[in-house]
Amino acid sequence: MTEQQPDPKKILFLNRRAPYGSSLPREALDAVLMASAFGQEITLVFLEDGVFQLKKQQDPSNIEMKNFSKTFGALALYGVESVYVEQRSMEKRGLTLDQLLIPAKIIQSSELGALLEEQDQVLSF
Amino acid sequence: MIFSLAIYGAPFSSQSSDTAYQFACALLEQGHSLHRVFFYHDGVYNGSTLATPPQDERNIPASWSQLAEQHGLDLVICVAAGLRRGMLDATESDRWEKPSHNLEQGFTLSGLGQLIEATMVSDRMITFGN
Numbered sequence: 001m002t003e004q005q006p007d008p009k010k011i012l013f014l015n016r017r018a019p020y021g022s023s024l025p026r027e028a029l030d031a032v033l034m035a036s037a038f039g040q041e042i043t044l045v046f047l048e049d050g051v052f053q054l055k056k057q058q059d060p061s062n063i064e065m066k067n068f069s070k071t072f073g074a075l076a077l078y079g080v081e082s083v084y085v086e087q088r089s090m091e092k093r094g095l096t097l098d099q100l101l102i103p104a105k106i107i108q109s110s111e112l113g114a115l116l117e118e119q120d121q122v123l124s125f
Numbered sequence: 126m127i128f129s130l131a132i133y134g135a136p137f138s139s140q141s142s143d144t145a146y147q148f149a150c151a152l153l154e155q156g157h158s159l160h161r162v163f164f165y166h167d168g169v170y171n172g173s174t175l176a177t178p179p180q181d182e183r184n185i186p187a188s189w190s191q192l193a194e195q196h197g198l199d200l201v202i203c204v205a206a207g208l209r210r211g212m213l214d215a216t217e218s219d220r221w222e223k224p225s226h227n228l229e230q231g232f233t234l235s236g237l238g239q240l241i242e243a244t245m246v247s248d249r250m251i252t253f254g255n
Contacts, residue, residue, distance in 0.1 A: 009245050024133065024166050024255075027206060031165075034237045038245065121244045123131065124252040 009120040011035055012043045015050035017125065019069060020060050025053050026068045028125035033071070036078035043119065044075075045107070047086035051093060054085065054100040072101050086112065128152050129160045129243035132168035134255035136185035137178060142171050145253040146188055153196055161199045161243040162189070164232075167255055169207040172200070172232035186229045193231035204234040 013032050019025045035042055046054060058069045075081070084107040090096070097104060107115065116122055130149060134141025149159055164171050176186045193200050202212055211227070214234050218226035228234065244250045 011241075011244055027166055030205070031237055031240060035241045035244070038238070038241045040241065040245065121247075121250045122252075123240075123244065123250065124254060125133075 008039050008041050010041045010043070010118060012045060012116060012119040012122045014122060014124040015044065015046045015053055016048045017053075018049040019053045019055075019058065020063065020065050024125050025050070026066075028123075029068060029071055031123065031125075032075070032080065033078065036075075036080050042080045043082040043084070043115070044080065045084045045086070045112070045115070046104070047089045047109075047112075049089075049093075051085050051089045051095055054083075054102060054104060055095065056099055056101050069101060075102065084115070126157045126248045127160050127246065128157055128249050128251065129247040130162045130251050130253060131240060131243075132162065132164050132171060132253045133166035134253060135167040135170040136176065138167070139255045141253040141255050142168065142185055142189075143183075145251075146185065146192070148251065148253075149192060149198075153192075159196065159198055160247050161201055161239060163240045163243055164200070164202045165206050165237075165240065167210070168253075169202045169210050169212045172202045172207070172212055172229050173227050174229040175227045186232075190229045190231040198231070200232045201235045201239045202228070202232055203237055203240070205237065207234055 015028055017025050058067050060067055083104040085104045087106050087108050130145050132142050132145045136142045171186055171189060173186055178184055189200055213223055213226040214228040215226045
């Protein structure tokens with residue numbers, strides 16, 4: 001089917017959940033990959049327990065889950081490089097940037113409003 | 126204004142789909158257009174024709190189906206999320222050799238691309254979480 005694609009939109013994906021308590025984080029990542037396949041301008045924000053999604057060395061095999069975090073490593077290949085983690089969420093959970101799977105920028109919660117304002121759409125997970 | 130909705134909550138469990146349904150009715154009443162309703166995560170259960178709530182309670186899948194018929198809505202259930210959770214149309218039921226199918230009239234199974242396309246062409250994409 002040939003369908004004329006509209007101009008790329010700036011789409012921000014807001015990720016707030018720990019990676020394995022719910023399937024929503026995995027489903028969110030599927031949506032991110034689909035949006036990148038559509039050539040959209042993508043930004044990812046991780047806050048609250050969502051910051052755990054990016055933690056290195058995940059191994060959910062004991063709870064019979066697939067380690068979908070490996071896919072984050074492929075995001076750069078799909079042109080998804082705008083990745084933010086919220087500062088207080090990281091600090092409260094004792095996480096530092098060097099413990100994350102992919103390069104991310106720290107963002108203050110006070111700066112989030114401006115980042116959201118820049119977007120055409122926000123998809124919240 | 127063109128709206129699309131993304132729904133992640135299961136009917137009768139979460140307020141999500143009730144709120145989304147009321148929001149959809151309100152925006153249509155006010156003359157806006159609804160490009161697509163995309164059911165993802167546990168929201169896929171909103172398309173089950175087998176939902177059988179007590180007769181004095183609202184029937185959410187039936188309500189969506191009626192609204193779709195009145196307004197020509199595009200109600201899309203994510204096929205990957207739906208198959209995992211046992212939401213099948215006749216084609217998928219045959220393909221996977223299942224004994225039955227359960228998609229309410231007015232719903233279709235389609236890919237995640239429908240969520241992104243809706244995000245691209247709508248002025249507002251509203252998420253109803255779970």
